[in-house]
Amino acid sequence: MNKLRTGAFHTGMILLSLLWLGPVIWVVVMSTRSFDDIAAHGVGSLPRSFTLDTYRQAWTDGGELRALINSMLVTVPSVALSLGLAAMAAFALSRFRIPGRRTILLLMLAGNLLPPQILLIPVAKFSELTGLYDTLWALIAVQVGFGLGFYTFVLHGFMRDLPGEIQEAATIDGAGTAQIFTRVMLPLTRPALAALGALSFTWIFNDLLWAITVLRTDDNMPVTPALLGLQGQFVSSWNVIAAGTVIAAVPTVAVFLRFQRHFVSGLALGAVK
Amino acid sequence: MSDFDPGRRRFLGHLGLAGLGALGASSFLSACASSASGPTAGNGSGAVTIQSNLSSPQAKAAMEKLIANFNAQGKGTASLNTIASETFRTQLPTYLTSANPPDLYTWYAGSVANDYASRNLLLDVSDVWKSLGDYPQSLRTLSTDASGKQVFVPMNNYWWGFFYRKSNFARWGVREPKTWTEFLALCETLKSKGVPPIGIGLGDTPWVASAWFDYLNIRINGAPFHRELLAGKQRFDDPKVKAVLTRWREALPYFDPKGKAYPFQEATTALLAGKTGMFLIGTFFADAAPKDALGDLDFFQFPIVDPAVPVAEEAPTDGFFASAKTANPTGTRALLTYLAGVEAQEAYVKASSGIVLPANPGAKAADSPLVTKGKAMLDGAKELTQFFNRDSSDALQPTADTALTKFMDKPDQIDAILREWQSSAEKVFKG
Numbered sequence: 001m002n003k004l005r006t007g008a009f010h011t012g013m014i015l016l017s018l019l020w021l022g023p024v025i026w027v028v029v030m031s032t033r034s035f036d037d038i039a040a041h042g043v044g045s046l047p048r049s050f051t052l053d054t055y056r057q058a059w060t061d062g063g064e065l066r067a068l069i070n071s072m073l074v075t076v077p078s079v080a081l082s083l084g085l086a087a088m089a090a091f092a093l094s095r096f097r098i099p100g101r102r103t104i105l106l107l108m109l110a111g112n113l114l115p116p117q118i119l120l121i122p123v124a125k126f127s128e129l130t131g132l133y134d135t136l137w138a139l140i141a142v143q144v145g146f147g148l149g150f151y152t153f154v155l156h157g158f159m160r161d162l163p164g165e166i167q168e169a170a171t172i173d174g175a176g177t178a179q180i181f182t183r184v185m186l187p188l189t190r191p192a193l194a195a196l197g198a199l200s201f202t203w204i205f206n207d208l209l210w211a212i213t214v215l216r217t218d219d220n221m222p223v224t225p226a227l228l229g230l231q232g233q234f235v236s237s238w239n240v241i242a243a244g245t246v247i248a249a250v251p252t253v254a255v256f257l258r259f260q261r262h263f264v265s266g267l268a269l270g271a272v273k
Numbered sequence: 274m275s276d277f278d279p280g281r282r283r284f285l286g287h288l289g290l291a292g293l294g295a296l297g298a299s300s301f302l303s304a305c306a307s308s309a310s311g312p313t314a315g316n317g318s319g320a321v322t323i324q325s326n327l328s329s330p331q332a333k334a335a336m337e338k339l340i341a342n343f344n345a346q347g348k349g350t351a352s353l354n355t356i357a358s359e360t361f362r363t364q365l366p367t368y369l370t371s372a373n374p375p376d377l378y379t380w381y382a383g384s385v386a387n388d389y390a391s392r393n394l395l396l397d398v399s400d401v402w403k404s405l406g407d408y409p410q411s412l413r414t415l416s417t418d419a420s421g422k423q424v425f426v427p428m429n430n431y432w433w434g435f436f437y438r439k440s441n442f443a444r445w446g447v448r449e450p451k452t453w454t455e456f457l458a459l460c461e462t463l464k465s466k467g468v469p470p471i472g473i474g475l476g477d478t479p480w481v482a483s484a485w486f487d488y489l490n491i492r493i494n495g496a497p498f499h500r501e502l503l504a505g506k507q508r509f510d511d512p513k514v515k516a517v518l519t520r521w522r523e524a525l526p527y528f529d530p531k532g533k534a535y536p537f538q539e540a541t542t543a544l545l546a547g548k549t550g551m552f553l554i555g556t557f558f559a560d561a562a563p564k565d566a567l568g569d570l571d572f573f574q575f576p577i578v579d580p581a582v583p584v585a586e587e588a589p590t591d592g593f594f595a596s597a598k599t600a601n602p603t604g605t606r607a608l609l610t611y612l613a614g615v616e617a618q619e620a621y622v623k624a625s626s627g628i629v630l631p632a633n634p635g636a637k638a639a640d641s642p643l644v645t646k647g648k649a650m651l652d653g654a655k656e657l658t659q660f661f662n663r664d665s666s667d668a669l670q671p672t673a674d675t676a677l678t679k680f681m682d683k684p685d686q687i688d689a690i691l692r693e694w695q696s697s698a699e700k701v702f703k704g
Binding site: 035037039041042043057061124128212216218228229230231232236237240 | 327356357364371372537539542545546555557563566
């Protein structure tokens with residue numbers, strides 16, 4: 001009976017994980033097929049060819065190197081800047097009796113509830129007014145602006161629960177506000193920061209909407225619009241697109257593997273006191 | 274107290290650093306912004322920027338080659354900017370209305386270009402047309418806006434037709450039909466052999482159905498009525514439109530039932546594998562075919578329904594228009610003149626893999642039997658139309674998609690479907 005149970009459990013889990021991994025495996029397999037194979041037998045058929053030339057095509061013809069550099073140029077400063085600003089805002093809002101702090105926080109959160117689509121035209125026009133249109137700075141500004149509300153909300157909740165005695169002790173030892181922030185609060189918030197960092201890295205790296213809204217030169221495009229650019233007007237080389245997608249997924253997977261530990265502990269933090 | 278001083282000093286130090294950082298960042302920011310907007314802020318003699326939607330690898334490479342040739346001639350400089358075609362479609366209005374727009378754009382002739390021209394967004398290129406005297410009148414009319422000036426320079430066009438595999442038609446012992454009656458007889462024969470006669474791909478690409486509507490309309494009611502209908506001067510609930518769908522209904526039993534589920538690219542695969550008999554599609558579908566199948570492809574003209582109606586064909590025309598706000602109109606016109614010339618058009622046709630016909634009558638099309646046949650068909654047509662969205666607007670296309678998909682599902686509700694189509698079309702025309 002017990003054996004049967006274990007067997008059923010494992011079969012079920014294997015099937016579930018296959019369901020989960022299926023699309024990923026499908027993309028990887030598709031990326032190694034030749035175009036004629038896909039054209040003759042359809043994207044869903046079993047592979048009848050093997051080639052790694054698709055990766056070369058995606059890398060050189062698709063301009064993935066340039067696009068990946070652009071993506072990193074946008075993502076890394078955006079993550080650093082938005083988390084830095086959000087941490088400061090969360091620190092101020094959670095540890096000091098700032099008048100209207102609840103309203104400020106709710107306002108920041110409310111901004112996140114707006115669907116980004118209704119802001120596309122204002123953002124495009126505003127970036128033009130400021131002369132930032134078609135620069136990576138515009139994209140960084142947009143990403144920081146739109147991430148800030150949510151990050152502040154999360155970090156605020158986290159910092160509020162840190163014991164007030166630590167701050168009092170630091171004050172008695174003569175630490176100023178900035179010192180408390182950098183030397184006491186930030187190290188204590190590290191799990192939350194790491195988790196948010198991994199999350200925001202994925203979000204910003206995978207964003208497509210804002211990139212095509214504020215950029216128009218192909219040399220400036222990050223990796224998501226570059227992948228879109230691999231599609232033709234009518235007909236797309238799905239094998240090359242699949243290869244490009246695999247390449248584009250590497251940075252986010254790497255970040256997640258690196259921060260996985262923090263991510264899990266960040267989620268569980270506060271669960272047990 | 275003195276114990277705390279180092280800390281405070283350090284804190285002040287931090288503040289100072291932070292301030293410096295902020296200063297540095299802001300100056301860097303402005304420096305970057307001004308330098309990045311440099312190339313497009315043409316100062317009258319700067320490079321002409323072309324915003325191109327030709328993102329498929331071969332077409333992109335072909336355009337890159339053309340621009341390199343132009344730059345080598347020394348009559349000016351141009352820089353190519355290729356954007357994914359779907360992104361381009363949605364962003365084009367933003368590009369055109371921005372304060373500092375790119376100079377030249379790849380796009381469609383006809384009502385789409387005229388619509389932008391009526392909002393004064395397009396450059397008058399009548400000068401360029403003075404050197405295009407040998408272009409056919411149909412292309413000149415297509416490139417002229419409501420006020421009588423040319424706003425568009427055509428690069429190439431292509432045709433639509435019923436494509437099939439020669440080897441399959443030979444195996445089934447059937448021949449190309451000329452008339453609607455022959456066409457229906459052919460369908461019946463194929464069906465009796467167990468092959469779904471007519472392939473179609475409406476999943477993700479529902480606009481493919483509009484080709485059927487366009488063609489039946491220009492075969493039954495003629496091209497002038499078709500144009501007026503798409504311009505909002507006729508009604509979709511007109512008995513003449515009902516006649517189109519009634520005729521279409523005769524062929525509905527012969528459509529591949531799986532066609533609603535997959536896009537036209539997979540319908541191409543099905544056609545090539547012999548799972549459908551024939552397929553009404555534009556020549557671009559050949560890009561989705563494996564290279565070894567290309568030699569086996571042939572097509573026939575959409576069958577004649579009413580011999581009294583002058584024969585019109587669909588010939589979607591691609592080309593260029595320029596922004597009215599270009600900082601370098603002279604350079605832009607020079608580039609347009611180059612692109613309209615024989616040399617550039619032949620180079621493009623040669624470098625791009627697609628089956629296209631150059632717009633310049635002096636330029637040679639690719640030397641294949643298929644292309645020769647397609648060119649002859651267009652040359653023999655009394656009138657040319659383009660395609661539903663190009664003769665109307667991208668806004669009207671979804672109304673056709675909804676109506677026609679519904680019609681293919683429920684062909685007994687033609688009247689209700691047409692009434693609904695008319696009311697949604699009215700919203701678009703008023704919008």
